[in-house]
Amino acid sequence: MPELPEMENYKILLNELISNRPITSIVINREKSINIPIPSFLEQMQNTSIIRIERRAKHLLIHLSNQKILLLHLMLGGWMFYGTEEEKPKRTIQVRLSFGEKNLYFIGLRLGYLHLLTIEECKERLKELGPEPFDPHFTEEAFTNTITTRKGALKLKLVDQHFISGIGNCYSDEICYGAQILPTRKIEDLNEGEVKKLYHSMQKTLAAATNIGGYMEHPLYVGDKKTGSYNDLCKVYDREGEVCQRCNNKIILIKISSKKCFYCPGCQF
Known part of the structure; x- marks a missing residue:
């Protein structure tokens, strides 16, 4: 599932590609991917343009010229492609937004969605999300104050969107690896030094992943x-059986409450 770095990368690239561009046509191939009947969706989208694109947690907020927002969540398996009809992947397209000769294709939206909302509806939908890791107010002190009020397995809290927004299976494992902390540890058992290491690993890991485009399998456009x-820089995620770069032990895979969890038993404690 795309996480904060992947969606931030999409946000940056799409702002360059479609910001201030009028939408010339729309095709909805799967009505369940949107939140209102197709005729109403098309009517409200008529003669609109993209003003800007923002990210909140794992969502993209596509601001429209009619003061409404397209709220996108790709969920598991969702991705996008921008290009001509000839360039598009040979995949089933759930939604297509056209900008003249080029189109933005939404692919794999079986669990994901593209909902047309008012600004207030969007705020209501996202109000329970936790703080953004890159928010200037989310300092080491704020993180410490937040985490010391929680209990339970570290892995499960890191992927809890009410705790911190934008982190999922991949980066929770990478963050724990960077901090040399077992993802199975109980939050309430972490000492002050470990909490500090966790915060700085979170900042470093997410920033590094964002700067080089995340781990999405598919390019956004031809030549991307x-x-x-x-993807090739993950230290533990999806590396079961491989040798740890830090201590030469083998990476193992377990499940915590049905979530995959990769870690090194040799240098995470």
């Missing part, structure tokens, strides 16, 4: 060399 660049 950035999207997915982090």
Whole structure:
């Protein structure tokens, strides 16, 4: 599932590609991917343009010229492609937004969605999300104050969107690896030094992944060399059986409450 770095990368690239561009046509191939009947969706989207694109947690907020927002969550398996009809992947397209000769294709939206909302409806939908890791107010002190009020397995809290927004399975494991802390540890058992290491690992890991385009498998457009660049740099995620770069022990995979969890038993404590 795309996480904060992947969605931030999409936000940056799409602002360059479609910001201030009028939408010339729309095709909805799967009504369940949107939140209102197709005729109403098309009517409200008529003669609109993209003003800007923002990110909140794992969502993209596509601001429209009619003061409404397209709220996108790709969920598991969702991705996008921008290009001509000839360039598009040979995949089932759930939604297509056209900008003249080029189109933004939404692919794999079986669990994901593209909902048309008012500004207030969007605020209501996102109000329970936790703080953003890159928010200037989310300092080491704020993180410490937040985490010391929680209990339970570290892995499960890191992926809890009410605790911190934007982190999922991949980066929770990478963050724990960077801090040399077992993801199975109980939050209430972490000492002050470990909490500090966890915060700085979170900042470093997410920033590094964002700067090189995250781990998405598919490029956003033909010639996109950035999207997915982090995939080969993961230290533990999806590396079961491989040798740890830090201590030469083998990475193992377990499940915590049905969530996959990768870590090194040799240098995470």
